[in-house]
Amino acid sequence: MSDELFGVEAGSEPEKLTEPLNGHCLCGAVTITLNGTRPLVDICHCEMCVRWSGTFLGGLSGDSADIAGRDNIGVYKSSEWAERAFCKTCGSNLWYEFTPTGHTSYLAGLFDVPKGLGILQQIFVDEKPDWYDLAQSSPMKTGDEVIAEAKAAGFEFD
Numbered sequence: 001m002s003d004e005l006f007g008v009e010a011g012s013e014p015e016k017l018t019e020p021l022n023g024h025c026l027c028g029a030v031t032i033t034l035n036g037t038r039p040l041v042d043i044c045h046c047e048m049c050v051r052w053s054g055t056f057l058g059g060l061s062g063d064s065a066d067i068a069g070r071d072n073i074g075v076y077k078s079s080e081w082a083e084r085a086f087c088k089t090c091g092s093n094l095w096y097e098f099t100p101t102g103h104t105s106y107l108a109g110l111f112d113v114p115k116g117l118g119i120l121q122q123i124f125v126d127e128k129p130d131w132y133d134l135a136q137s138s139p140m141k142t143g144d145e146v147i148a149e150a151k152a153a154g155f156e157f158d
Helices: 047-053 143-152
Strands: 021-024 031-035 040-044 057-060 064-068 073-079 082-087 093-098 103-107 118-123
Touching: 047 057, 047 073, 047 093, 057 093
Parallel strands: 040 118
Antiparallel strands: 021 031, 031 064, 040 057, 057 103, 073 082, 082 093, 093 103
8 A cells, every 4th residue: 555645655745636526416416515625534443433324424524515406305313422413305324513613523424526636634543343444545543532532632531
């Protein structure tokens, strides 16, 4: 495997994509344009993400998102600190929002993405089912490590 993705050395922050990413749900009732997208996919293997998505959550984030079809969006508060959005028409999962900060991860599969995207990190690897593995090398953190980082940043969990 190459230590270089999108022309950036491993461990350094790549430049954001210059072109917006366009995406939509399965039926097209919801469309999303993601601006200033970081060309790295954040992977979560927690039990909730696996149950919600069927496998892991692969999320993209950007500086802003333009969303059309908001009347077709449902939101489920999956915990005290997270919400998950879906299309009420076709059921496609759309995004995960960490509510304390407003950080939103849009499901990568919604978008027409360029080749060469890397994985930023894999989190909750201790909850990952044993029936799949990702071949790309990336930082891997257990649930305890993720929670410890969040607490160190000032977040509180029950």
